[in-house]
Amino acid sequence: MTAAGETAQVLDGKATAAAIKAELAQRVAALRADGVVPGLGTVLVGDDPGSHAYVAGKHRDCAEVGIASIREDLPATASQADVEAAVDRLNADGACTGYIVQLPLPAGMDTNAILERVDPDKDADGLHPTNLGRLVLRVSEPVTSPLPCTPRGILELLARHGLSVAGKHVVVLGRGTTVGRSIGLLLTRREHNATVTLTHTGTRDLASHLRTADVVVAAAGVPGLVRAEDLKPGVVVLDVGVSRVADPGTGKARLVGDVAPGVAQVASWLSPNPGGVGPMTRAMLLANVVDMAERARSQV
Numbered sequence: 123m124t125a126a127g128e129t130a131q132v133l134d135g136k137a138t139a140a141a142i143k144a145e146l147a148q149r150v151a152a153l154r155a156d157g158v159v160p161g162l163g164t165v166l167v168g169d170d171p172g173s174h175a176y177v178a179g180k181h182r183d184c185a186e187v188g189i190a191s192i193r194e195d196l197p198a199t200a201s202q203a204d205v206e207a208a209v210d211r212l213n214a215d216g217a218c219t220g221y222i223v224q225l226p227l228p229a230g231m232d233t234n235a236i237l238e239r240v241d242p243d244k245d246a247d248g249l250h251p252t253n254l255g256r257l258v259l260r261v262s263e264p265v266t267s268p269l270p271c272t273p274r275g276i277l278e279l280l281a282r283h284g285l286s287v288a289g290k291h292v293v294v295l296g297r298g299t300t301v302g303r304s305i306g307l308l309l310t311r312r313e314h315n316a317t318v319t320l321t322h323t324g325t326r327d328l329a330s331h332l333r334t335a336d337v338v339v340a341a342a343g344v345p346g347l348v349r350a351e352d353l354k355p356g357v358v359v360l361d362v363g364v365s366r367v368a369d370p371g372t373g374k375a376r377l378v379g380d381v382a383p384g385v386a387q388v389a390s391w392l393s394p395n396p397g398g399v400g401p402m403t404r405a406m407l408l409a410n411v412v413d414m415a416e417r418a419r420s421q422v
């Protein structure tokens with residue numbers, strides 16, 4: 123519970139991701155000592171500056187922990203067949219442990235057909251239908267298939283700040299595959315034991331749900347959607363959404379989350395955005411690749 127005038131403790135994704143990367147670097151060193159070099163591939167299509175920045179960040183992260191990088195960069199004019207050929211190359215490439223297809227793909231692409239073409243054992247994003255199916259079917263740890271990076275990052279961020287969701291009411295905002303839907307499935311596993319309400323744009327009276335939340339996972343992509351007056355004091359808030367807005371002062375584009383400024387005065391814990399779930403998402407992509415390399419090693 124936050125006393126009047128106090129401000130929420132920070133769920134520090136940046137520092138937590140740095141700690142995780144240091145652990146991953148040690149696991150990568152052990153793999154390399156056994157002659158295994160984990161490699162992350164990326165498929166990037168088109169000129170979207172945001173996507174280019176994200177992919178560049180992923181390759182920087184790889185270099186930091188000793189994971190090799192493989193890039194498939196395709197022009198905006200690439201066809202469906204061109205993208206599928208890039209996927210086929212990475213599926214066949216022995217140096218590529220796991221890879222991602224950067225989303226969103228340009229308009230007109232059949233995204234699902236491309237994601238289904240990814241070898242499920244190389245699916246570093248955990249978004250292949252087989253792995254989403256495993257997420258439904260495998261109801262307990264240890265992790266034996268890649269999990270979607272953002273949900274895994276949120277669970278890790280909570281755990282490393284000593285926070286448990288067992289018996290808690292978690293209200294999720296947003297039903298996207300990468301965050302909302304997947305985290306509902308994870309949180310209701312027996313080892314996490316949360317009760318989940320999954321809300322979306324069709325939800326009537328969102329505030330009535332938010333008022334009963336012990337934990338809020340805001341992944342709607344709507345700036346300011348989560349307001350202090352709708353929350354129970356002491357709530358734990360994860361600000362996941364990413365929107366680009368023009369700064370009213372400078373007019374320059376700025377990234378903002380779903381959480382309104384006053385929430386820090388009501389919540390007991392709050393993940394900043396930037397500096398919260400984003401860095402954790404990137405760290406979990408690396409973790410998925412290292413997990414895959416270790417699984418492959420134990421199978422030879």
Ligand SMILES: Nc1nc(=O)c2c([nH]1)NC[C@@H]1CN(c3ccc(C(=O)N[C@@H](CCC(=O)O)C(=O)O)cc3)C=[N+]21
Pocket residue numbers: 175176222223224225226247271364377395396397398399400401402403404
């Ligand atoms: N196949 C695929 N996999 C993804 O995981 C994926 C994707 N496509 N498409 C786009 C979204 C978005 N996403 C982010 C990851 C890290 C930050 C991140 O680290 N953000 C920094 C701020 C970065 C900045 O300021 O530009 C932070 O929150 O501190 C943000 C967003 C992964 N995505």
